[in-house]
Amino acid sequence: MEFTTQLLYPHDQALLAIMIFVIMLGMGASLTPDDFRAVIRKPRGVFIGFLSQFGLMPLIAFSLATVLNFPPAFAIALILIGSLPGGTTSNMFTYFARGSVALSISMTTASTIMALFMMPILLKVYTGGFTAQISASLQATGTEADFVIPTMNIISSLILVLVPVAMGMFIRQKWRDWAKTAEDTAGFVGILVILYLILTAFIRHGHLFLQTPVGVYIGAVGLGLAGFFFGYWFSRLLGVYPLFQRAISLETGIQNGPVSFAIILLSFQEPVQSQMIWLAILYSTFIVITSSVITLRYRKNGRRDWNIYKNTSIHNRLFGEQYKTQYPKGFLPKRLLNDPSQGTQPGQKRF
């Protein structure tokens, strides 16, 4: 499939740029240096998350693109999205899914930095076949260029989006009230812009929705869902407790959408850029819906172990660190039974 018109007009691109800036600023405003230290202090959960985010997720994206027979530009976009770090959206969803917000934040910080190294490697590994396809079709039309993934551009875009994050963190240190405002506004602005893009795409390029192959829709929805599923069971396999399982699951499935927009806009050109943006819009839209549904489900299923976790940690807060809550016989679920921390630590060692 070919895009005959440009998907985004210049003012849309400006709007996207503002959105990226606001959201990354908001992300920075929610972070403190302590969050970075926490990664080093409790590396186990973050490490499992890392495996899930940069090991599983790109592989899922690659498999989906291959199995669903994606057009190459869409495939590259899907793999790009699969290799992205996590954002603050996942922290919010984790909070409402009764997952460990601390772990979610640690994973966000760690993956944002790790992405600088991991993304170029992952794209190189997984996109080889698809770039060859594009090159072939380019040469067929008489162009003499080879299509390559602009690795250096991607790295510089990643560094560029870290600038507002750093600004946000600075604001957090200096003006708490503004930081809170930035945090609250960011999510709202993000939703508004995504909705605007969808609506204008619908009005201006209604045919786009019909032109897009069904497989691409399945891929856009399925990437997030598969991320949730595998993230959940992969961490379960490694003996992680439910509270942390939910955090890893959501962090794996929810990627930092704004970063994908930034990379695509700054590093790719037509004819692939519009298609890639389109996939990023589809992913960003569907992920809000799927993660809302998953969050509601986790919230319901997680009530029991969350209540135990909460009560145990409040007992320790008020009665002293040494206090050990002795729940009545048969009350604790089996998995928490032999755990001295009653689920307040990421899980027993199995490897």
Added chain:
Amino acid sequence: MKHRIKAENLAILYQKAAEKFGEMPAFAIRESALKWVPVSYASLYDQGLNLATGLIELGVKARDHVGLFGDNRFEWILSDYGVQICGAADVPRGRDVSDDELFYIIDHAGIEVTFVETEELQNRVLKLRSRLPALREIILLDPKTKAQPGVKTLQEVCDLGAALRETGDKRAEEHIAGIKPDDLFTLIYTSGTTGTPKGVMLTHSNMVSQVINLPGYHNCTDRVLSVLPIWHIFERVIEMYTLSFGGCTYYSSILTLGEDMRNVEPTFMASAPRLWEKLHERIKKGIKTSHPVRQILFHIAYFLARQYKNSEYFISDKYLKMKHQPTWKHALMLPLHVLRWIIVLPWYGFFNAAVLERIRLGAGGSLKATISGGGALPIHIDKFFNYVGIPVLEGYGMTETSPVISVRSIENLVVGTVGPPIPETKVRIVDTETGELLYPNSNLPYNGVAQRGEIWVRGPQVMKGYYRDPELTQLTFSDGWLRTGDIGIITHNNCLKILGRSKSTIVLSSGENVEPEPIEMRLQQSQFIDQCMIVGQDKKFLSALIVPGIQEFKQAGFREETIEELVSNPIANKIIREEIKKLTSQSNGFKRYEQLRDFRILPVTFEVGTELTNLYKIKRHVVEKKFSHVIDELFNNGSSQNN
């Protein structure tokens, strides 16, 4: 329900709770913000057995009355345990009891053994002792106070019992086995809003039925924050209920409440309306002082929440249904509400998560439900908490019904009502004038639903009677029904709505009956009016006594430091006059004879113990007596001032 303990009496409840929940904390006592001392179920029951054995040794028999004077502290609960394990009943009262009442209660209840909490109470009881020949033993609760000669400390009695139990004394266990469902567990003297103290006899089966019938889903991971006076029946039922599911009660106080809410993160709370008003005020203030962008976000969030919840209430038939809704009207409205619900849902979802959650975090963030009782909750506060997602379950009851008659549950949350009657409880609405049965009455439209009258109650929670007062008991009961003296109706979705108190009804000289509470609640919505009381019995018109909100006047730029100085300030008087006019206008639904003709600013605030009951209800007769000169002047000059 699955996790709740069922027991035949309270002593067995304590025993079963100790067996089941063992080392789980039953109560936690605050030492500082982040230092609390837990007391486990097992240890509390064990100490209770020791105390009971000690009391038996001191001569306390089953069905005796034991005095228990003091306020919230762990030793109070221990004494409660001890007395009930003995099979005796405690006679509780707070520290604010007057000497006259103290004498009356000890004498009237025939108390031989009494607990006193503080040094001050100890000295007061000792002073009265010569006039109370039956009083044999005084036991001091506060471990930091020195006991006077002739007074034992709680520790001594516990040690005495512990020593006896070591030698194989099983009398406490025998006493437990001897408790009958009809035995009293407490004898509560209420002064209420009128008259001399009355001894309300509440039995084990009264309380046990409440523990079983209260709605709610809790288990041993629940934390209950407690701020009510410990001896009040509303607090005691929540305590017993908490014991039955293994939760932990954390004793807080009004002063430290905000801090404790954040640290304890309670999942359940019960309190009088006054507390919710204070909390509401604090939240509003927090919003007003927050960043302008966030203020706007809050207002958007609140607006969306209101739209969303109102449609939800309509769709699920959980709105205040005072009148019958014709089927066609409902059929017409339903699709509109469903549409609105769907349109608002995603936006509400986002704002609920991003903005309203912050508000909920101010109240700890873990509250599953809160109960308000002991007085009417102003509707705007009721709505506020329910819209922002802190479910407020308003209940209705009285000491005589130990106390819950009806309460909203999460599934049946109809804002503006006090919910359906709890299981096993029957409610009647009876015409106050003719005594005719209005509800349930198949001769009236809709079986008497929405008919206004006095509420009569029958159920397992209704008291045995007033102690040593068969005449009053007889007056209060009618064919086995307890006459509450409150005016209410049953709504079309089977909830009870309280409209006022028949005893506080003001009858104007024109013969019009006016319930003062709705007008007072309306006036209290003004930030300039802190408290107020409507007067006008047998007069031509209504007037109000106003306690101004001094802080708000200060914020508005007034220099007066005390309320006394405000009384004569003409501008302050003008502001209040305008507020009253605005709030009680006919366009706001007040009838012509409900308009206030005049008012006076009072130089003092209403205080608990004097003008207010412990649950912040106005003692009307006290205020009337104390400010009779103001009232007289109000009605003598009132007409001339207005001409």
